[in-house]
Amino acid sequence: MRLKSFEAHGFKSFADRVSLDFEPGITAIVGPNGSGKSNISDAIRWVMGEQSIKYLRGTKMEDVIFAGSSVRRAMGMAEVTLLFDNSDHELPLDFDQVSLCRRVYRSGESEYFINKKNCRLKDVLALLADTGLGRGSMSIIGQNKIDEILNSRPEDRRSIFEEAAGIAKYRMRKKEALRKLEETGANLLRIRDIRTEIQGQLEPLGEAAAKAHAYKEKAAQLKLVRLTLLFRTLEKIDQEKAQLTELCAAREQELLSLQAQQKQVKTELQELNQKIQEKEDAYSQYQEEILAKEREIASYGRQLAVYQERLEQGKNRLEQLAKAKSRLEGELEISQRNLLTVTEEYDRLEGAEARAQKKLAVAGEEKNRLSQEVQDAQDKLKTYQDKAFDSMRELVMARNTLTGICQEQDRLHRQQEQSKEKLAAGEAQVAEAQQAAQAAQEELQGLADRLTSLEKQKKTLEEELLAAAEDYRKEHELVEANRRSLNQKKARLQVLSNMEREHEGFIKGVKTVLGAKAPWRDQVYGVTAELFHVEDQYVTALETALGGALQNIITQDAQSARDAIGYLKRQQGGRATFLPLDTIRPRSLYGKEKEAAQAKGIVGVAADLVTCDEKLRPAVQFLLGTVLVAENLDDALAAARKADMRVRIVTLDGDVISAGGSMSGGQKQQGKSFLARRQEIVHLTEEVQGLEKLLQQQEKELDAITQKGKEQRQAQDDCLAELQKLAVRRAGLETQAEQKQKERQEKQEALELLREEKRSQTAEFLKLVEQRKQLEPQVAAMEQADAREKSESQELEAQLGKQRQDLEQASGRYQDALVEASGLKTQLEALNQRIQTMDSYEEKTQQELSDNEAQQAKQVQSQKDSEAACQKLAAQAEALKATLTGTEDAKAQFLTEREALAQEKTGTEEKLAKLAGQEEGVRQKIRSVEMEQVRKATEQSHCLQQLQETYQVTEEEARNKSLKDVETGDLHRQENQLSGDLEAMGAVNLTAEEEYQTAKERYDFLNRQYEDMTAAKEQLETVIASINSDMARRFREAFAKINSYFAECYEQLFGGGKARLRILDENHILESGIDIEVQPPGKKMRNLSLFSGGERALTVIALLFALLKYQPAPFVILDEIDAPLDETNISRFARFLREYGEKTQFIVITHRKGTMEAADVLHGVTMEQSGISRILSVKLSEVAEA
Secondary structure, X not given: OEEEEEEEEOEOXXXXXXXXXXXXXXXXXXXXXOOOHHHHHHHHHHHOOOOOHHHHOOOOHHHHXXXXXXXXXXXXXXXXXXXXXXXXXXXXXXXXXXXXXXXXXXXXXXXXXXXXXXXXXXXXXXXXXXXXXXXXXXXXXXXXXXXXXXXXXXXXXXXXXXXXXXXXXXXXXXXXXXXXHHHHHHHXXXXXXXXXHHHHHHHHHHHHHHHHHHHHHHHHHHHHHHHHHHHHHHHHXXXXXXXXXXXXXXXXXXXXXXXXXXXXXXXXXXXXXXXXHHHHHHHHHHHHHHHHHHHHHXXXXXXXXXXXXXXXXXXXXXXXXXXXXHHHHHHHHHHHHHHHHHHHHHHHHHHHHHHHHHHHHHHHHHHHXXXXXXXXXXXXXXXXXXXXXXXXXXXXXXXXXXXXXXXXXXXXHHHHHHHHHHHHHHHHHHHHHHHHHHHHHHHHHHHHHHHHHHHHHHHHHHXXXXXXHHHHHHHHHHHHHHHHHHHHHHHHHXXXXXXXXXXXXXXXXXXXXXXXXXXXXXXXXXXXXXXXXXXXXHHHHHHHHHHHHHHOEEEOXXXXXXXXXXXXXXXXXXXXXXXXXXXXXXXXXXXXXHHHOOOOOEEEEHHHHOEOOHHHHHHHHXXXXXXXXXXXXXXXXXXXXXXXXXXXXXXXXXOEEOOOOOEEOOOOOOOOOHHXXXXXXXXXXXXXHHHHHXXXXXXXXXXXXXXXXXXXXXXXXXXXXXHHHHHHHHHHHHHHHHHHHHHHHHHHHHHHHHHHHHHHHHHHXXXXXXXXXXXXXXXXXXXXXXHHHHHHHHHHHHHHHHHHHHHHHHHHHHHHHHHHHHHHHHHHHHHHHHHHHHHHHHHHHHHHHHHHHHHHHHHXXXXXXXXXHXXXXXXXXXXXXXXXXXXXXHHHHHHHHHHHHHHHHHHHHHHHHHHHHHHHHHHHHHHHHHHHHHHHHHHHHHHHHHHHHHHOOOHHHHHHHOOOOOOHHHHHHHHHHHHHHHHHOOOXXXXXXXXXXXXXHHHHHHHHHHXXXXXXXXXXXXXXHHHHHHHHHHHHHHHHHHHHHHHHHHHHHHOOOEEEEEEOOHHHOOOOOEEEEEEOOOOOOEXXXXXXXXXXXXXXXXXXXXXXXXXXXXXXXXXXXXXXXXHHHHHHHHHHHHHHHOOOEXXXXXXXXHHHHHOOEEEEEEEEEOOEEEEEEEEHHHHHHO
């Protein structure tokens, strides 16, 4: 894939529609500053989905639209289109060319198009995601990227390596998991608090439920006693009525005859009505049966249609499976034939490869043998040549000495004079060079002392900075600890406040009333738990004393309580207990109970320990006016005995002695209840305010430490800058000193040579006379030896030429054999890989065939079942239709029978009316007796009404429930005793059992939720640990490869040297910074910050290319990254770019001539009109040919 063309209209300075065609290789975009070159880079970045306006060099998105100039008005739209060559289908679209277009309007609307079809930004990002052009890729590299890397700290620099390693998505997953973990922790805290709250309510609610249960049992016994008394009164009334009945029995005998006749007639009438009704019922039932059968027939029809649709779908599915099976069998057969062909080709190549290896071994042996022969011949020829050269030199010297000995004597004399002058000048130059070298050495020593001083200063500053960092760390840890404590307390305060605001822990009825929006709501003051306030030391005692009454609702009057109860019934909102202030009566201590309040260890009356609004004081006295608070159980027991066990006493630990002598107590309640929750909210609010003030003070101190650290850091940076300057100066002086020393040494060596030359000249002059006498006979012998050695040398050269020719031929044969063997081996490896791929494909096809056959068998069985169901439904529908025959005849017969019965009923009703008139005459005679019976009946009715309204039973049920073997006097005594017991129990929450059960179910539910949340938290912690492990592994793998590529790219760009990336803290690889250390040729390994600007920029370019090598992109845009480089480095950069250009398409925005020369195509950007860019293109290959 590559970028084929670019088209823009209305984007920044491109007011007119412009287009660029990009070829493979390197394309350079050139032009003067401000002409709009970088706008091309911005446009390509923008169309590929860039949303950050900072990277587009603007302040808002509409800045990318042409803003107008002195000669052109502003445009309302910007549009950029990229055309990609997708012949390799690297983009996941089935097109050889893919166009990508983006438009933006001044209104803010934005549009995206893929192949001219509207799409979303998400679709564009997904299309480019796995191509090397997505977010975080190195496809567009600008000058700001180099500056960003150069000026960034090691901790900030790691982000580009994370982007290359592809762990950004892991960081997002980790962030999401941490957010969920934090939410889960907050939920756990809230659930734990609510659970603790409810747990603290369970025991007092349990006690209140037990008390309510006992109260209900005694109330039930009292109700049974009173029911028995009422029933016995009713029996007495029945006896008196029986006596009255006997008195009027005589007169009623007169009515017996009439009543008997009336009864007989009524019986006949009832029988007729019953017959008519039976006929009506039979006809209605018959009609319903007919309708049911018709509905059943319709239902069978719908089911039959469904099964027929399934049959049709099944046939289509079978056809699809058959086609798929045929296709898979064909593919399998083709794959097997291809596999056989490839296997035969593999066997053939394997034999050829073995023969090529054998041929290679033979050629290698021959090459080695001939190489040794040539080497031996060369050594022998060199020996002869050296010997001949020595002989020739001796002969020439002898001849020259013999023929020019006189002239040599004169020459030697002149040379001696010249040597004297040269020696004097040389000695002066040596002395001057010695002085210069000594001066350079002294200056170098001064720099060394200054460097030593600065190093000590640097070390001192580093120690001070470390100390400041340690102070900052300690202070920061303290601030963080206090901040965590503050956050925890705020979270706890928020949970408690939310619980109080949402009335958490209260029963459903209380929540319903408090959340109601009705006129009577203003007369509801609230719940006792929220209206009563007590000191911390009395919380346990008062909560125990109140028990379920903590959830009682205080109202202004009874009317508002009635309205609230009616509201609960209408809304089905549960039950609640109300304390109307106009009906409740304050309770107080009397007699011995009052004396018990003065006993030792009694803190006081519970009502006096409560603080509240004065208008609510009656409710406090009603609930707690007769309850005492003692310090401990012993004091409470002693005080209760003084009051004859008639008073209720609660200890500070929550133990209770009830009126009547019962005791309850044990382990203290765990967690917080309603009153304790209110106290904790007050305390937490105070603690939060104190911590906030403390944090403000600590943050000021932390800012002061930070400012001090910045000043120390600046001093250290200044020291480092001076060290760097001195190091550069020192390197220059060292080079200068070495050069001076080298010049002095060279001049000293020249002086020694002159002296040696003078001495040799003198000795030579003395020897010349003696040598002439000896040379003449020697010259003749040397001439003969020279001729003989020349002849032998020529023969050896001829023989060596032939041996070299044989060696070249053998080397050619060896190279041909090596190429053949390597090619065959490569083909074998490719065929082996192809065979494995075809085997895998065949196994997959076999599996798909097996799955297809199983699906066919399953579908055939389903077809059979559907056909059987269709036949069964059709038969059932036909049978029902047959049963509907003859319904009209049955209907006509019914109407005839009903008419006959109606006529018979009319005659019977007339006879009954006549008998009723006769009966009325007789009844007038017995009215006087009935008046007495009416009075008794009224009394009986009153008793029966009381049975129904008070006890909700009938007379028969009262007879069964009443006590049989107890005298009436004993019943009255039991009634008095039970009434006294109920009065002694005081206020009882009758809904306590329901409240306890609700709280228990809520507590169990929260327990299950807490366990689920704990498991979810552990799972999230496991996921985070796994993400950290994956991130570390991927980062290590990517870092190792990038480090290796960086060293290679650096060596190529610098023509040598070394470079490496170093993780500062291996133990914390996911947070550690990354440092860059390089060693240019001829220099030491040092940190990147200590080198010149050009060296640093070229190093970063090497790093960017290493990242690009690790994460390749189809094309790369380089926006003036070569600006800081000098001409030498530009040449290296251009050669490097040319090598990479063979694999990757480069678009380079540049000003540098060397980079332009490396390009294949030049596009020039000019600004002929103010603010409007134009483009000119030149293909360099065509210019060169011309």
